[in-house]
Amino acid sequence: MKYALLGCAVACLLVSGSAFASEELAKKNCMVCHQLDKAGMGPSMKDISKKFAADKEGEQKIVTVIQKGSKDATGPGKMMAPMANVSEADAKAIATWILSLAAEEKK
Template identity: 50%
Template sequence: MKTTLLFTAALTMLASGSAMANADLAKAKNCMSCHSVDNKILGPGFKDVAKKYAGDKTAEAKLVTKVLKGGSGSWGTIPMPANAQVSEAEAKTLVKWVLSLK
């Protein structure tokens, strides 16, 4: 019983650590200057992005491009600037994390 509880706790920590690592990446790449997980700041909350693109099979590719090159019009009049400090691999990681939020 004790071993099962420890194993379950370890798995939970690993899973949440992965999610936390992606939140940390979002902070490190200045995403959180304009976005938050739950609420609109300048750009939409990440959970709103996940909800808008739920079920869209092309969402990941579209959003990776938007992270890297910027864009406008999807969420109002404030444009999202290009993010030269974000690599393509980092953009994919960030977008997968955002789209996984509930």
């Protein structure tokens, strides 16, 4: 019983914190190809964060990449397909989470 309560305390905390929820969305939709701090098939999330954090319209641009795909951002031949399965709200939440990575680094 004690452990069940503890499990809930941890799980419920994860669900209630929106930063964690956005991270889960990113894990589910993006982390197949993007790793947190290493370039894989796509650039690392931290690199993406740094690039777009320097841009005033960064958040909107990430949302656009999610919805429309990217073309030749890091060289010809590589391209990310549009992800129609990710809703606008989810895309914004993911973009906010990605941008928060660069802010974390600066602290």
